[in-house]
Amino acid sequence: MYIVTAQQMRDLDQYTIEQLGIPAMSLMESAGKAIAEEVIAWCGGQQEEQADVPRGRALTNEGGIRSDERVIPDRSRQHWLVLVGKGNNGGDGLVAVRYLMDAGIAVTLLYAQDPQELTGHAAAQRDAAHRSGIAYRVWSEEWNLHAETEEGNKQESGINHTASGSKQAEHNQHPWSNYTGIIDALLGTGSKGEPREPYASIIRSANISGKPIIAADIPSGLNADTGEVAENCIQAQVTVCLAFLKQGLTQYPGATAAGEVVVRSIGIPRSTAKQAGLRAHLITDDVLRDVLQIDTSRARAIDGHKGTYGHVMVIGGSMKMSGAGLMASRSALRIGSGLVSWALPEQLMKHMVGHVPELMMIPASEDPDGQWKADTAQTIVEQTAKADVLAIGPGLGRFEDDNEWLRTLWEETQQPLVLDADGLNILSEAEGLSRWPRRQADTVLTPHPGEMARLAGVSTADIQRDRIGIARDFASKHGVVLVLKGARTIVASPQGDIFVNTTGHPGMATGGSGDVLTGVISGLMAQGLSGLQAAAFGVHLHGHAGEEAARKRTGNPASLLAGDIIESL
Numbered sequence: 001m002y003i004v005t006a007q008q009m010r011d012l013d014q015y016t017i018e019q020l021g022i023p024a025m026s027l028m029e030s031a032g033k034a035i036a037e038e039v040i041a042w043c044g045g046q047q048e049e050q051a052d053v054p055r056g057r058a059l060t061n062e063g064g065i066r067s068d069e070r071v072i073p074d075r076s077r078q079h080w081l082v083l084v085g086k087g088n089n090g091g092d093g094l095v096a097v098r099y100l101m102d103a104g105i106a107v108t109l110l111y112a113q114d115p116q117e118l119t120g121h122a123a124a125q126r127d128a129a130h131r132s133g134i135a136y137r138v139w140s141e142e143w144n145l146h147a148e149t150e151e152g153n154k155q156e157s158g159i160n161h162t163a164s165g166s167k168q169a170e171h172n173q174h175p176w177s178n179y180t181g182i183i184d185a186l187l188g189t190g191s192k193g194e195p196r197e198p199y200a201s202i203i204r205s206a207n208i209s210g211k212p213i214i215a216a217d218i219p220s221g222l223n224a225d226t227g228e229v230a231e232n233c234i235q236a237q238v239t240v241c242l243a244f245l246k247q248g249l250t251q252y253p254g255a256t257a258a259g260e261v262v263v264r265s266i267g268i269p270r271s272t273a274k275q276a277g278l279r280a281h282l283i284t285d286d287v288l289r290d291v292l293q294i295d296t297s298r299a300r301a302i303d304g305h306k307g308t309y310g311h312v313m314v315i316g317g318s319m320k321m322s323g324a325g326l327m328a329s330r331s332a333l334r335i336g337s338g339l340v341s342w343a344l345p346e347q348l349m350k351h352m353v354g355h356v357p358e359l360m361m362i363p364a365s366e367d368p369d370g371q372w373k374a375d376t377a378q379t380i381v382e383q384t385a386k387a388d389v390l391a392i393g394p395g396l397g398r399f400e401d402d403n404e405w406l407r408t409l410w411e412e413t414q415q416p417l418v419l420d421a422d423g424l425n426i427l428s429e430a431e432g433l434s435r436w437p438r439r440q441a442d443t444v445l446t447p448h449p450g451e452m453a454r455l456a457g458v459s460t461a462d463i464q465r466d467r468i469g470i471a472r473d474f475a476s477k478h479g480v481v482l483v484l485k486g487a488r489t490i491v492a493s494p495q496g497d498i499f500v501n502t503t504g505h506p507g508m509a510t511g512g513s514g515d516v517l518t519g520v521i522s523g524l525m526a527q528g529l530s531g532l533q534a535a536a537f538g539v540h541l542h543g544h545a546g547e548e549a550a551r552k553r554t555g556n557p558a559s560l561l562a563g564d565i566i567e568s569l
């Protein structure tokens with residue numbers, strides 16, 4: 001599934017209108033119809049849930065005649081308020097009301113501004129809606145709902161709200177209380193910055209009203225590119241995203257504001273995205289197979305042997321963080337590497353013997369405290385000759401002259417490399433990406449937001465503000481595959497590709513999850529996948545394994561341990 005920025009969406013829109021000759025009005029018609037259909041489906045689903053009626057009765061089928069009239073019991077009780085902005089997002093809402101009315105659902109328009117201020121296609125849709133007899137109101141102070149805060153109470157004019165009962169009564173009599181649900185067609189991809197007044201007040205009141213909200217294209221107040229949310233941003237139950245998935249809906253906190261996201265075609269051919277050279281995708285089975293050309297079945301050759309499936313060498317682990325190296329190594333085995341070696345401090349090795357019998361261990365540092373030493377670099381380089389992929393960093397720790405140690409491995413090994421944890425911290429401190437020569441083999445960096453902040457020389461908040469943009473720029477600039485971890489992990493390639501992962505579970509926010517991912521990605525690379533393929537497939541499988549492991553911890557998914565993820569790979 002393609003992911004687009006607001007500008008890319010505008011370009012595709014323009015291409016469709018100007019080059020393909022599909023009129024803008026018909027795109028808007030399709031958009032509004034799709035929104036109405038999702039509202040109708042949502043109403044149906046809600047009522048079925050309440051009545052405990054099985055789902056799936058979307059189409060009536062009477063006497064062999066099929067119709068898209070939905071079966072919504074008690075449709076007459078539905079009354080939706082449609083919030084209309086002055087741009088084309090408002091135009092979509094104005095189309096939707098006609099279809100809702102036709103489906104027997106009562107609708108009222110609430111314009112943010114004087115409807116005469118609408119122009120172009122939105123103005124034409126306004127006229128059609130008004131001529132169809134749809135009731136409308138224009139925003140005024142009487143619609144303002146204030147949060148139940150001191151500030152809110154102060155702002156409320158002439159009413160004493162000291163008792164919570166009177167506040168509740170006021171809410172019940174308020175104009176918002178007449179409606180069963182709200183369609184947010186205030187602002188779409190054309191909005192810039194924080195919503196201005198009266199948009200901000202409308203958004204705040206819609207949220208406070210407690211009514212279910214279905215957003216047209218994006219929730220108003222969301223940055224369509226970054227996923228940042230304005231102080232006043234619609235909190236939707238469902239977002240009906242039009243034509244292509246907007247980037248900001250894939251990243252938090254935008255993903256929370258959007259609720260369930262439904263991407264609906266509006267007549268812009270999917271092929272236009274490919275022709276336009278768009279390179280951002282949500283990771284789905286189709287994308288893994290068709291875009292990344294991965295055999296997701298992971299079928300083994302009948303005549304394969306351990307040499308067929310590659311050899312990973314994990315370089316890491318220290319006395320204080322022994323488990324990290326062990327988990328990365330075990331994950332590399334579990335994901336199917338033919339062989340896995342673990343280079344670790346000699347003192348640590350005697351404690352690790354027998355933990356994973358399938359693992360080969362290479363004593364690397366003779367430090368009595370079980371730490372790494374810089375003078376091991378050359379020996380490690382020689383040892384790596386037999387490995388197909390290197391994974392450096394899990395549990396490594398920091399040590400004297402570690403910059404020089406990593407630089408030797410970085411420059412003198414020719415294999416693909418996965419760099420994680422303290423491997424990344426050393427790289428940041430040494431400014432290795434700008435000072436050291438670029439590696440020829442695939443190099444995958446797997447930072448969490450804090451490590452990414454150090455690599456990019458900015459704050460963690462800066463990273464989280466625009467994860468996709470930062471990942472894309474960084475991977476292109478430094479010629480690496482970047483895996484920016486966190487909910488909705490991003491994989492970015494040196495060529496500017498973006499892949500966003502949706503699998504995973506909050507329970508995976510636990511020590512060792514990252515080490516497992518390092519093992520998974522390096523293990524997939526050992527089996528012949530490129531750095532980009534392994535990173536995208538790896539984050540997908542890792543997330544699935546986390547979901548599976550959480551399901552098994554039925555009593556308490558928060559009890560999930562990284563080791564459980566390995567067992568579910």
Ligand SMILES: NC(=O)C1=CN([C@@H]2O[C@H](COP(=O)(O)OP(=O)(O)OC[C@H]3O[C@@H](n4cnc5c(N)ncnc54)[C@H](OP(=O)(O)O)[C@@H]3O)[C@@H](O)[C@H]2O)[C@H](O)CC1
Pocket residue numbers: 009012013027028031085086087088089090091092186187188189190191192193194195196197199216217218242243266268
């Ligand atoms: N191909 C498609 O996907 C189609 C999408 N459609 C829908 O159109 C919108 C995009 O429409 P557009 O008119 O470009 O923009 P908006 O409706 O989002 O809003 C633009 C108006 O809002 C004003 N504005 C901008 N920022 C703010 C703000 N922070 N606060 C208040 N108002 C704001 C702006 O006015 P200015 O005076 O500031 O210029 C604009 O008037 C897309 O999201 C889809 O829903 C089409 O219907 C079909 C094709």
Ligand SMILES: [K+]
Pocket residue numbers: 089184185186187188215216217218219220
């Ligand atoms: K909207």
